[in-house]
Amino acid sequence: MNDRRDAILRVEELHTQFLTSHGPVHAVNGVSFEIRPGETLGLLGESGSGKSTIGLSMLRLLPPGRGRISGGRVLFGGEDLVTASEKRMRRLRGRDIAMIFQESLSALNPVYTIGEQIAEVIRQHERLDRRAAMKRAAEMLEMVGMPDPGRRLGEYPHELSGGMRQRVVIAAALACQPKLLIGDEPTTALDVTVQAQILDLIADIQHRTGMAVLFITHDLGVVAEIAHRAIVLYAGRVVEEADTQSLLARPRMPYTQGLLRSLPQFA
Numbered sequence: 001m002n003d004r005r006d007a008i009l010r011v012e013e014l015h016t017q018f019l020t021s022h023g024p025v026h027a028v029n030g031v032s033f034e035i036r037p038g039e040t041l042g043l044l045g046e047s048g049s050g051k052s053t054i055g056l057s058m059l060r061l062l063p064p065g066r067g068r069i070s071g072g073r074v075l076f077g078g079e080d081l082v083t084a085s086e087k088r089m090r091r092l093r094g095r096d097i098a099m100i101f102q103e104s105l106s107a108l109n110p111v112y113t114i115g116e117q118i119a120e121v122i123r124q125h126e127r128l129d130r131r132a133a134m135k136r137a138a139e140m141l142e143m144v145g146m147p148d149p150g151r152r153l154g155e156y157p158h159e160l161s162g163g164m165r166q167r168v169v170i171a172a173a174l175a176c177q178p179k180l181l182i183g184d185e186p187t188t189a190l191d192v193t194v195q196a197q198i199l200d201l202i203a204d205i206q207h208r209t210g211m212a213v214l215f216i217t218h219d220l221g222v223v224a225e226i227a228h229r230a231i232v233l234y235a236g237r238v239v240e241e242a243d244t245q246s247l248l249a250r251p252r253m254p255y256t257q258g259l260l261r262s263l264p265q266f267a
Contacts, residue, residue: 015071042227115153
């Protein structure tokens with residue numbers, strides 16, 4: 001487990017800034033970590049800690065003109081994504097690296113149906129005709145527990161509840177069986193039953209394909225359930241890293257201890 005050569009992803013001294021009228025704001029300050037195939041790494045922190053910015057930086061999806069990577073490397077399979085061309089990034093996004101975004105409404109295009117959007121992801125990376133891609137889209141919706149998936153293919157994002165839209169985003173992210181899945185609070189909008197179903201689905205895909213998962217969340221309960229290791233982020237810096245059970249049982253940093261005490265089951 002300690003062999004660095006086994007890592008599918010290595011983030012080295014990542015620095016990300018946002019440009020404001022008052023000068024640059026340092027959102028991520030020298031963050032380093034790695035993930036191996038089949039492993040789930042939990043990235044924990046409060047709102048504003050920089051955890052979502054790390055995910056966006058890895059995929060080079062920072063707001064144009066406002067956010068920029070100012071230092072460090074993001075090595076995926078040995079390739080530095082920080083210096084990769086945009087054409088190369090488009091090939092990697094969705095196929096090799098997929099992200100489940102926190103805001104499902106903003107992640108979906110309001111003028112296209114659910115089926116069209118999932119099928120587009122599939123056809124962009126696989127040689128399938130429209131009919132085959134739509135069939136796969138329906139299968140993915142069924143996998144994430146969408147009621148009446150065939151009918152949902154023809155509906156638009158605004159016609160679905162928040163929980164259903166989140167399932168659509170998850171289905172699209174998993175459609176091409178990526179090597180690395182980045183989940184930014186992926187189950188927050190789901191009820192407990194569906195949340196458990198989605199976590200089981202992700203674990204099953206991991207078992208079958210060796211997919212690695214970076215799970216970005218503030219929910220210690222979810223991290224305790226699914227993550228092999230966990231990183232605690234504060235003010236854009238890693239303040240603690242350990243295997244999940246050790247971190248929950250014997251947190252070393254006062255900040256981590258405070259996070260644990262904020263939840264009844266860990267207090």
